[in-house]
Amino acid sequence: MKELCGGKMETLEEYLDKIKYTKEVNKDVKASIQKYYSKINNNDPEEQIKAYIIDMIKVFPEYETRLNEKGIDLVVKHDKKVVSIFECKSVTNKNEMIEEDDINKKALWELILNFALLYSENSFPKYMVATNGKKWFVFNNRPFKRLIENESARISFGLGTDMLFPEEKREDIYKHIKEYLDYNSEVLADFKNNCYYFSEVASKDIVEDICKFLSPDIMLGKYNPNVGNVLNKDFYDELLYIFGLKEEEKNGKKTIVPNGIPNTFYSQINSKLNNYDKSIELIIIWLNRILFLKLFEARLISFNNDYSFSFLNKDKIPDTATLETLFFDVLAVSEQKREQFAKSFDYIPYLNSSLFEEKEIEKDFPISKIRGNAPVKYFDKTILKDKESKKRKTGDVPLLDYLFEFLNAYNFGEEGNPSSLISPAVLGLVFEKING
Numbered sequence: 001m002k003e004l005c006g007g008k009m010e011t012l013e014e015y016l017d018k019i020k021y022t023k024e025v026n027k028d029v030k031a032s033i034q035k036y037y038s039k040i041n042n043n044d045p046e047e048q049i050k051a052y053i054i055d056m057i058k059v060f061p062e063y064e065t066r067l068n069e070k071g072i073d074l075v076v077k078h079d080k081k082v083v084s085i086f087e088c089k090s091v092t093n094k095n096e097m098i099e100e101d102d103i104n105k106k107a108l109w110e111l112i113l114n115f116a117l118l119y120s121e122n123s124f125p126k127y128m129v130a131t132n133g134k135k136w137f138v139f140n141n142r143p144f145k146r147l148i149e150n151e152s153a154r155i156s157f158g159l160g161t162d163m164l165f166p167e168e169k170r171e172d173i174y175k176h177i178k179e180y181l182d183y184n185s186e187v188l189a190d191f192k193n194n195c196y197y198f199s200e201v202a203s204k205d206i207v208e209d210i211c212k213f214l215s216p217d218i219m220l221g222k223y224n225p226n227v228g229n230v231l232n233k234d235f236y237d238e239l240l241y242i243f244g245l246k247e248e249e250k251n252g253k254k255t256i257v258p259n260g261i262p263n264t265f266y267s268q269i270n271s272k273l274n275n276y277d278k279s280i281e282l283i284i285i286w287l288n289r290i291l292f293l294k295l296f297e298a299r300l301i302s303f304n305n306d307y308s309f310s311f312l313n314k315d316k317i318p319d320t321a322t323l324e325t326l327f328f329d330v331l332a333v334s335e336q337k338r339e340q341f342a343k344s345f346d347y348i349p350y351l352n353s354s355l356f357e358e359k360e361i362e363k364d365f366p367i368s369k370i371r372g373n374a375p376v377k378y379f380d381k382t383i384l385k386d387k388e389s390k391k392r393k394t395g396d397v398p399l400l401d402y403l404f405e406f407l408n409a410y411n412f413g414e415e416g417n418p419s420s421l422i423s424p425a426v427l428g429l430v431f432e433k434i435n436g
Contacts, residue, residue, distance in 0.1 A: 295412050311345065
């Protein structure tokens, strides 16, 4: 392999080893990606390649895609922010497609110019990708920032500080970018040092590599090798929100305070008790139980290999009175001694735990006094998405529906996507923060 400039390009495998990424690819995700990858034909035009790439990206519900927006082949967004841009080429277009030993090609020039346009709008995509579906070259944004912030480079491209230019000047600008990169080999080396690639030749399994890169773990940077031991902030913030709380900093210390949202747990409790400490005490009791039960439910489903063993949902628990029954008449009572009205939970074993003993404060305000059908606005950063639009849910939702839907969006099992996995260690950190 010839080297036209300094620098070393990593394979995706080398990059994943470096960040200690050891997760297995979900089989269903891989099957979906395989379906689209297998359709790629050497004779496909560029627009067809774009369509296949979009189909692959849409396997992951976290993303929104825009085709041919502002002259960019493909824009990928998350939470309305651009996270990556793609330049797509046909398999036969070797003149414009980047190669491992020659990156000074039109695909790179297009990425540079399009990054400059987004940069001028205060948009900073994390990844710039050149691909023909069979080969993938993924650049992080560091060399792009360094190049665009270099005034002499911009001037040589024919770009002003506002980055605006007539569309018909694109080809001229590409020519200037090529000449600049030809003359400044250290800049080309910078791009190579900040790029990894994967292909049928370079990868042990190209489809698996595509799955890994497109996953939120990598493309959104959500992967953390210590995921089981770090607090999931998305989970923590929205959980607090549903219970009527938020975390804010006071005098250099993070403190939990009411969030002022009507009809949350805190709002309903405190409207009756008018006592912050007692309201928080009740919330901690109920939170401890409910989160413990999510872990217990996950083990029950796993042990029986049957999702019908789930019970923290509106079908099984339509109101808070039923939730109270679960606490004190099911989990705290041996199977033989349960009353007839508790028989619907006969598959749930007795838990000999003080966690399900009625506390003195609950005699004044049991959980059954919480109106589970009271409307609560979705958290503005909710992780819950509309199935049709794939956008964050908005508007009002019954409190109990919201709680169960939110908890069921996470995986309380022993393995899975790091962004949705809630391990006992993570819950321990949640309890620790809430308990102060």
